[in-house]
Amino acid sequence: MTDIAPGLLPEGLHDRLPPEAESAATLLRAVMDATATHGYERVQPPLAEFEANLVGRLKSTRQQDLLRFVDPVSQRTLALRPDMTAQVGRIATTRMAGTARPLRLAYGGAVLKVRGTQLRPEREMLQTGVELIGSDTVAAVAEVLRVALDALEAAGVTGVSVDLTLPNLVEALAAGPMPLAADKVPELQACLDGKDAAGLTALGADAYQPLIAAAGPIDQALKRLRTLNAGDVIEERLDAVSILADGLRNRVGVTLDPTERHGFEYQSWIGFSLFGEGIPGEIGRGGSYTIVHADGREEKAVGFSIYLDPLVSAGLGRSERRRVFLPLGTDESVAAGLRAQGWATVAAISQGCNGTKLGCTHQWNGLEAAPL
Numbered sequence: 001m002t003d004i005a006p007g008l009l010p011e012g013l014h015d016r017l018p019p020e021a022e023s024a025a026t027l028l029r030a031v032m033d034a035t036a037t038h039g040y041e042r043v044q045p046p047l048a049e050f051e052a053n054l055v056g057r058l059k060s061t062r063q064q065d066l067l068r069f070v071d072p073v074s075q076r077t078l079a080l081r082p083d084m085t086a087q088v089g090r091i092a093t094t095r096m097a098g099t100a101r102p103l104r105l106a107y108g109g110a111v112l113k114v115r116g117t118q119l120r121p122e123r124e125m126l127q128t129g130v131e132l133i134g135s136d137t138v139a140a141v142a143e144v145l146r147v148a149l150d151a152l153e154a155a156g157v158t159g160v161s162v163d164l165t166l167p168n169l170v171e172a173l174a175a176g177p178m179p180l181a182a183d184k185v186p187e188l189q190a191c192l193d194g195k196d197a198a199g200l201t202a203l204g205a206d207a208y209q210p211l212i213a214a215a216g217p218i219d220q221a222l223k224r225l226r227t228l229n230a231g232d233v234i235e236e237r238l239d240a241v242s243i244l245a246d247g248l249r250n251r252v253g254v255t256l257d258p259t260e261r262h263g264f265e266y267q268s269w270i271g272f273s274l275f276g277e278g279i280p281g282e283i284g285r286g287g288s289y290t291i292v293h294a295d296g297r298e299e300k301a302v303g304f305s306i307y308l309d310p311l312v313s314a315g316l317g318r319s320e321r322r323r324v325f326l327p328l329g330t331d332e333s334v335a336a337g338l339r340a341q342g343w344a345t346v347a348a349i350s351q352g353c354n355g356t357k358l359g360c361t362h363q364w365n366g367l368e369a370a371p372l
């Protein structure tokens with residue numbers, strides 16, 4: 001016996017009911033189909049795996065993000081996946097290590113985070129996306145962004161905007177052209193995260209002020225960042241961003257927030273967040289990163305993930321419900337004919353069945369499906 005109410009689920013975990021359960025499946029199918037047209041092939045990693053493999057593969061996947069448990073069979077610590085990108089990295093560097101690069105893989109499934117966020121308290125999420133393994137050049141990132149936009153379009157998202165970010169820029173500046181002691185970098189990052197201009201001054205990091213002012217629409221942001229006197233570290237990145245923005249701007253809105261790091265724990269030179277009109281918060285993100293092989297060799301990669309839950313909540317993926325009620329005694333060949341025409345048939349199995357109560361839109365009257 002338990003003192004937990006039978007309908008209660010742990011915080012952040014939910015059932016998906018009709019019609020949303022079907023919408024989620026429809027959206028996942030739409031995204032997978034769109035990515036397949038670009039040559040991305042689907043892999044299906046398991047729900048849980050050895051913890052050590054999940055944290056070791058990507059630079060900076062953190063143990064505290066994992067829901068862990070001891071497996072009574074292997075006696076080892078397993079973790080539920082919080083993100084499928086690390087698993088795809090494992091597949092790419094083990095079973096598919098010998099497959100030609102760039103390797104294009106797609107995925108979709110449930111992931112579980114230890115903690116939700118204020119905006120998204122859910123802990124289980126339906127994640128889908130692609131990873132392009134073997135390259136993180138501008139051409140590779142441009143392709144991944146194109147695939148992401150096609151996937152969002154296939155899912156019915158409109159008014160898309162992309163916010164680009166430069167996750168390891170500040171670190172590179174501090175270690176190079178705009179020197180700051182390594183132990184001060186976390187404080188510097190915190191000031192930049194909080195857009196705290198006074199904090200930068202107090203830290204003796206006034207050279208970094210343009211980074212705060214630069215966040216915003218892409219052209220203005222690039223112009224402001226060009227005023228930073230930081231040589232190649234910044235010029236190379238800005239040239240790359242400018243090429244990426246040119247590929248995006250005729251399709252979607254583009255902004256740049258050079259110091260945004262939240263949610264970009266393992267991304268390297270470029271990251272991006274995806275937004276859709278009328279959908280609160282971020283609906284996806286991605287960027288470049290490094291996968292570490294078992295022998296220590298590093299491989300570049302880039303990818304994106306879309307989280308389908310906010311799309312489902314926004315009502316995307318719904319199909320028109322054409323449900324026809326079949327009164328008792330309706331001929332089975334009639335029923336089969338209706339199904340072949342695309343109807344969902346809901347057959348009475350006793351005298352008391354009522355089409356309206358069973359959510360039917362139509363009823364078979366012996367001649368045709370008549371509206372209810």
Ligand SMILES: N[C@@H](Cc1c[nH]c[nH+]1)C(=O)O
Pocket residue numbers: 083084085129130131263267285286287288289302303304305
């Ligand atoms: N999996 C990352 C996004 C990503 C995919 N590939 C690279 N980055 C996330 O969900 O935040």
